[in-house]
Amino acid sequence: MNKKALAYFQSGGPTTVINSSLYGVIAEAFKHPEIGGVYGSLYGVEGLIDDNLVDLRKEDLEQIELLKQTPGAALGSSRKKLPGVEDPLFAKIIDTIERRNIGYLLVNGGNDTMDTCYRLDSFFKDQKMDVKVIGIPKTIDNDLMATDHCPGYASAARHVLNFVKMAVVDGKAYRRGKIVLVEIMGRNAGWLTASADLLAEDERPDLIYLPESPFSLEGFLKDVKEVYDRKGYAVVVLSEGLDLPRKNAGGTDSFGHSSLEGVSIHLAEAIKEKLGIGVRSMELSLPQRADPILASKIDIEEAILLGKEAVKALLAGESGKMVAIRRLSSDPYRREIFLAPVAEVANAEKFFPRGWIFSSSRLSDEFRDYLRPLVMTATHVQYDDDGVFLSAKLRLEKVR
Amino acid sequence: MNKKALAYFQSGGPTTVINSSLYGVIAEAFKHPEIGGVYGSLYGVEGLIDDNLVDLRKEDLEQIELLKQTPGAALGSSRKKLPGVEDPLFAKIIDTIERRNIGYLLVNGGNDTMDTCYRLDSFFKDQKMDVKVIGIPKTIDNDLMATDHCPGYASAARHVLNFVKMAVVDGKAYRRGKIVLVEIMGRNAGWLTASADLLAEDERPDLIYLPESPFSLEGFLKDVKEVYDRKGYAVVVLSEGLDLPRKNAGGTDSFGHSSLEGVSIHLAEAIKEKLGIGVRSMELSLPQRADPILASKIDIEEAILLGKEAVKALLAGESGKMVAIRRLSSDPYRREIFLAPVAEVANAEKFFPRGWIFSSSRLSDEFRDYLRPLVMTATHVQYDDDGVFLSAKLRLEKVR
Numbered sequence: 001m002n003k004k005a006l007a008y009f010q011s012g013g014p015t016t017v018i019n020s021s022l023y024g025v026i027a028e029a030f031k032h033p034e035i036g037g038v039y040g041s042l043y044g045v046e047g048l049i050d051d052n053l054v055d056l057r058k059e060d061l062e063q064i065e066l067l068k069q070t071p072g073a074a075l076g077s078s079r080k081k082l083p084g085v086e087d088p089l090f091a092k093i094i095d096t097i098e099r100r101n102i103g104y105l106l107v108n109g110g111n112d113t114m115d116t117c118y119r120l121d122s123f124f125k126d127q128k129m130d131v132k133v134i135g136i137p138k139t140i141d142n143d144l145m146a147t148d149h150c151p152g153y154a155s156a157a158r159h160v161l162n163f164v165k166m167a168v169v170d171g172k173a174y175r176r177g178k179i180v181l182v183e184i185m186g187r188n189a190g191w192l193t194a195s196a197d198l199l200a201e202d203e204r205p206d207l208i209y210l211p212e213s214p215f216s217l218e219g220f221l222k223d224v225k226e227v228y229d230r231k232g233y234a235v236v237v238l239s240e241g242l243d244l245p246r247k248n249a250g251g252t253d254s255f256g257h258s259s260l261e262g263v264s265i266h267l268a269e270a271i272k273e274k275l276g277i278g279v280r281s282m283e284l285s286l287p288q289r290a291d292p293i294l295a296s297k298i299d300i301e302e303a304i305l306l307g308k309e310a311v312k313a314l315l316a317g318e319s320g321k322m323v324a325i326r327r328l329s330s331d332p333y334r335r336e337i338f339l340a341p342v343a344e345v346a347n348a349e350k351f352f353p354r355g356w357i358f359s360s361s362r363l364s365d366e367f368r369d370y371l372r373p374l375v376m377t378a379t380h381v382q383y384d385d386d387g388v389f390l391s392a393k394l395r396l397e398k399v400r
Numbered sequence: 401m402n403k404k405a406l407a408y409f410q411s412g413g414p415t416t417v418i419n420s421s422l423y424g425v426i427a428e429a430f431k432h433p434e435i436g437g438v439y440g441s442l443y444g445v446e447g448l449i450d451d452n453l454v455d456l457r458k459e460d461l462e463q464i465e466l467l468k469q470t471p472g473a474a475l476g477s478s479r480k481k482l483p484g485v486e487d488p489l490f491a492k493i494i495d496t497i498e499r500r501n502i503g504y505l506l507v508n509g510g511n512d513t514m515d516t517c518y519r520l521d522s523f524f525k526d527q528k529m530d531v532k533v534i535g536i537p538k539t540i541d542n543d544l545m546a547t548d549h550c551p552g553y554a555s556a557a558r559h560v561l562n563f564v565k566m567a568v569v570d571g572k573a574y575r576r577g578k579i580v581l582v583e584i585m586g587r588n589a590g591w592l593t594a595s596a597d598l599l600a601e602d603e604r605p606d607l608i609y610l611p612e613s614p615f616s617l618e619g620f621l622k623d624v625k626e627v628y629d630r631k632g633y634a635v636v637v638l639s640e641g642l643d644l645p646r647k648n649a650g651g652t653d654s655f656g657h658s659s660l661e662g663v664s665i666h667l668a669e670a671i672k673e674k675l676g677i678g679v680r681s682m683e684l685s686l687p688q689r690a691d692p693i694l695a696s697k698i699d700i701e702e703a704i705l706l707g708k709e710a711v712k713a714l715l716a717g718e719s720g721k722m723v724a725i726r727r728l729s730s731d732p733y734r735r736e737i738f739l740a741p742v743a744e745v746a747n748a749e750k751f752f753p754r755g756w757i758f759s760s761s762r763l764s765d766e767f768r769d770y771l772r773p774l775v776m777t778a779t780h781v782q783y784d785d786d787g788v789f790l791s792a793k794l795r796l797e798k799v800r
Contacts, residue, residue, distance in 0.1 A: 014573045043575045071566055073573040158787050165788055166471055166690040173414050173473040175443045180686070198786055202793070265665075285682040286580070290566040293693060296787060375787045386598055387558050387696060387775045388565055393602070 003036030004103025004130075006314065007053065010073040011044040011080075011109035011116060015152025015289045016159075017303035018138045019067040019074045019392070021108050024307020025136075026056055026064055032315060036101060039399055044078025044109075045116060049089055051096040053399040066392035068300055069381055071290035074394055081112065082119050090123060097131055100399065104132050104314040108307075110139035110150075114322060115346040121320040134310045135322035135342050138303070140289045142191035145348045146340035147324035151306060152289065154299035154374035157195035159291045160184055160237075161375065163284055164196040165203045168235045177233030178278040179224055179271055183264035185288050186211065186239045190352040192288070193239040197363040198371050206234045207360050211241035212352045217270060223360055225275055238263050292389050297377035298333075309337045333373030403436030404503025404530075406714065407453060410473040411444040411480075411509035411516060415552030415689045416559075417703035418538045419467040419474045419792070421508050424707020425536075426456055426464055432715060436501060439799055444478025444509075445516060449489055451496040453799040466792035468700055469781055471690035474794055481512065482519050490523060497531060500799065504532050504714040508707075510539035510550075514722060515746040521720040534710045535722035535742045538703070540689045542591035545748045546740035547724035551706060552689065554699035554774035557595035559691045560584055560637075561775065563684055564596040565603045568635045577633030578678040579624055579671055583664035585688050586611065586639045590752040592688070593639040597763040598771050606634045607760050611641035612752045617670060623760050625675055638663050640683075692789050697777035698733075709737045733773030 008025050010018055022040075029038045038056045041047030054075070067074060083089060096102070107117040117135040124131040137144050140156035167180045182205070184193040190210025197208055206227040209215060227234040242263045264281035271279045306323045313321060321339035328334040356364040382390045408425050410418055422440075429438045438456045441447030454475070467474060483489060496502070507517040517535040524531040537544050540556035567580045582605065584593040590610025597608055606627040609615060627634040642663045664681035671679045706723045713723060721739035728734040756764040782790045 010573075014570060046575065070569065072569040072571075076575065077573045078575070161786065161788050162693065163687055165791070166687050166692075169470065169472040169791055170414060170686050170690045171472075173477045175446065175476060175478070199788065200784070200786075203788070203791075280686065282685040283683065286570050286680065287563055287566050290570040292566075293562065294787075372786060376785055378781075378783045378787055381778075383778045384600070385776055386561065386600075386772060387694075387778055388561050388599065388603070391565070391569055391603075 003034060005037035005039055005101050006035050006104040006106065006311070007039045007041050007048065007100070007102045008106040008108065009041035009044050009047060010075050010077045011107065011113040012077060012139070013110070013289060014071065014073040014077055015138050015140050016071050016155040016292055016295050017151050017299050018108060019070045020300045020303035021136050021138060021151060021307040022074060023064060023067040024304035025106055025311055027304070028308040028311035030057070032311070035104065037399070039100065039102070040075040042396070043076035045080055045082065046078050048096050049092045051099065053100060054396045055399050058397040059394055063392045063394055066382070066390055068304070069292040069295070069379070069389060070391040071292055074392060082116055085123055094127070094129070097129065103130055106134055106136060106310050106314070108136040108138055110137070110141070111144055111345060111347055111349060114144070114342050117322070118320065118342045118346040121342065132314045132317065132319035134313050134318060135345070136306050136310045137322055137324065140192055141186050141189050143189035143349045143351070145345050145350050146322065148327040148335065149325060149374060151299060151303035153191060154296040155291070155294065156185070156192055156288045157371060158296045158375045159288050159294045160192060160195050160284065161198060162294050164205055164235065164237060165199055167282060168203050168205065171233040171235050175232055178280050179228055179234045179236065181264040181268055181279065181281045182235065182237045183240055183262060183281065183283040184237055185284070187241040188349055188351070190239045193237055194352055194363055194367060195371055196237045198368050198375070205237045206231070207236040208363065209236070209238045209242055209360060210352055210357060211239045211243060212354055213357050215242050215244050217244060220267065221270065221274055224271065228277055238267065293381050295379050296375045297379045298374055300379060305337065313339055330369045330373055403434060405437035405439055405501050406435050406504035406506065406711070407439045407441050407448065407500070407502045408506040409441035409444045409447060409508065410475050410477045411507065411513040412477060412539070413510070413689060414471060414473040414477055415538045415540050416471050416555040416692055416695050417551050417699050418508060419470045420700045420703035421536050421538060421551060421707040422474060423464060423467040424704035425506055425711055427704070428708035428711035430457070432711070434715070435504065437799070439500065439502070440475040442796070443476035445480055445482065446478050448496050449492045451499065453500060454796045455799050458797040459794055463792045463794055466782070466790055468704070469692040469695070469779070469789060470791040471692055474792060482516055485523055494527070494529070497529065503530055506534055506536060506710050506714070508536040508538055510537070510541070511544055511745060511747055511749060514544070514742050517722070518720065518742045518746040521742065532714045532717065532719040534713050534718060535745070536706050536710045537722055537724065540592055541586050541589050543589035543749045543751070545745050545750050546722065548727040548735065549725060549774060551699060551703035553591060554696040555691070555694065556585070556592055556688045557771060558696045558775045559688050559694045560592060560595050560684060561598055562694050564605050564635065564637060565599055567682060568603050568605065571633040571635050575632055578680050579628055579634045579636065581664040581668055581679065581681045582635065582637045583640055583662055583681065583683040584637055585684070587641040588749055588751070590639045593637055594752055594763055594767060595771055596637045598768050598775070605637045606631070607636040608763065609636070609638045609642055609760060610752055610757060611639045611643060612754055613757050615642050615644050617644060620667065621670065621674055624671060628677055638667065693781050695779045696775045697779045698774055700779060705737065713739055730769045730773055
């Protein structure tokens with residue numbers, strides 16, 4: 001048997017639709033008898049290092065179907081950053097590749113992961129190993145270069161839209177209410193925070209702060225007070241990555257990002273102290289990347305499509321590329337899939353355009369035209385007998 | 401014209417289904433031509449004091465229909481506590497009652513609100529005024545006496561169930577993950593926190609802490625460490641009302657409840673400091689009482705039913721009562737509506753039964769049998785063209 005096997009892994013923070021990309025990979029790979037084995041590498045690249053692979057052909061189709069509404073990373077994820085190629089870890093990867101006769105590798109993640117993808121591809125080329133590597137994008141931050149938008153973003157945006165509307169509708173309940181600070185994910189890029197701007201006029205937040213704009217505490221307090229005095233409540237959306245002096249909460253993650261005290265907690269304190277107005281801080285937290293109930297249908301479809309196209313690219317002999325989306329038009333929404341050099345994506349970040357930020361209360365129509373087609377369709381969710389969303393239970397049978 | 405008018409108000413913290421009770425009141429009241437006017441009192445009892453009433457017969461039926469998926473308090477709410485009857489405010493209430501010829505009053509709220517209901521009923525009786533008053537229960541805390549359960553609870557529980565499952569599924573993504581602390585509403589009663597216990601074996605939280613159980617920080621840290629060492633992550637649900645020494649965050653609300661620093665933030669600090677394990681605290685916050693997407697169908701039906709039954713009780717000459725639910729069986733679920741003296745409910749609290757708490761990792765089967773029929777059915781949600789849930793836009797036309 002000289003048929004090359006395919007291995008796929010998930011890396012970085014999960015999104016609501018990363019398992020939809022896994023679904024797409026499975027759906028396409030199963031159609032190709034020329035692929036020797038279809039393997040999942042558990043816990044990202046660690047599965048390749050430790051020869052910890054599962055045979056995806058052993059999974060039940062009903063469970064594979066449910067991947068489309070399963071949050072988290074069904075194969076486990078990892079934040080491991082690859083060391084230099086002289087590290088013995090690379091010898092272990094070669095061992096696994098050779099033992100399992102892997103010729104196709106799919107890497108599903110964000111910009112840190114695309115760095116892993118780039119380095120693996122370069123390493124295999126240097127070693128003259130016949131292993132093709134293709135990246136599949138995912139991130140709720142929407143900050144990857146080359147692609148019009150990233151799978152994971154639209155579902156997170158739809159979660160944000162609905163939850164900010166809940167805060168606005170709830171906020172109107174009292175004659176003198178509170179200031180509600182809604183903290184939204186996005187360490188450096190404000191795409192997800194910005195999504196709240198798509199809400200209709202009477203449902204939208206009063207103020208929106210993105211990390212791409214300079215932030216002044218004085219200006220913030222002035223804006224908030226003006227809204228509160230006029231309306232009796234205020235809903236303010238804030239990116240977690242706002243540039244303001246904060247205490248370091250200690251520690252860094254394995255990619256070297258430091259963890260900071262939450263902006264909403266910090267600004268809530270400032271409001272209480274300086275303005276003496278009641279305030280509630282509301283962090284949308286991990287459901288932004290894990291809520292299958294508010295997933296966008298287009299997002300799921302595109303995550304699947306990119307998984308399928310990535311398999312096709314491998315079989316066509318491509319390597320060192322990331323499958324990406326090019327928008328052809330917004331209304332009606334049309335797009336095409338293309339391959340971008342992964343080196344362009346690795347470790348780079350695409351920020352929210354400064355020209356799309358008009359003020360702390362309004363973004364541009366261009367942004368709303370960009371976002372609208374991505375979030376507009378609701379999904380059909382399957383629930384169990386207790387009213388809880390169903391999720392895939394995989395067997396994860398080890399390759400022996 | 402001597403036909404008496406009906407007035408309805410909402411009070412206390414909104415729930416996902418309080419506007420469903422308003423829907424029920426409207427649906428029933430519109431059927432009775434013997435009712436002179438159907439009025440909404442804006443911002444709770446304040447609308448009665450200030451003669452700030454709206455004519456509900458002027459609302460569009462399409463918008464009334466959407467009340468069933470509209471969070472917040474569509475007529476505005478209030479946390480105002482009534483002073484002694486010698487206060488001039490009571491003369492203002494009498495003015496409004498007489499000017500608008502109100503003979504029927506409906507008060508929709510929790511136990512503080514049932515105190516308002518009781519006091520208004522006693523006041524009208526003392527004054528020999530012909531004004532009947534009936535209470536309609538609502539609270540996500542499920543802590544009202546007399547009734548088997550409260551409208552608002554089951555929808556909040558379904559939100560909690562689904563969001564805790566998201567945290568669990570997401571938590572499994574890493575080989576060495578974090579400890580996730582999910583903070584759930586319930587100042588004194590643990591009903592809502594307990595609801596997470598209904599999740600299936602592989603989706604449930606590892607630990608559950610209710611305010612009804614004595615809490616020890618040492619025991620908590622020991623339990624958490626044991627789970628984390630065994631599984632590589634842990635999901636812990638905590639009631640906001642846990643009895644542990646905390647900083648007072650300053651201030652009290654108008655019912656005299658003091659505001660405390662969040663338990664999850666406090667315990668996250670303790671975990672970081674004493675165990676050195678990565679931790680994420682996740683407050684489910686106001687969407688617990690404002691998420692129409694995860695509303696329970698039974699909960700909406702019962703909120704409507706109680707609204708209708710309250711109108712019927714008024715027309716039958718009842719007063720000083722609260723419409724309540726008596727459970728006849730859990731499987732199949734059967735119930736009946738009855739009237740409970742509001743004095744039994746005012747200011748009292750129904751706690752989670754101590755006998756249903758087995759340990760910090762398990763509650764009793766009886767509780768799951770109690771909760772299951774209330775949450776099991778999903779609702780059909782209507783979305784707008786941007787994938788955001790629709791909500792009612794009322795005209796709120798003032799009574800002149």
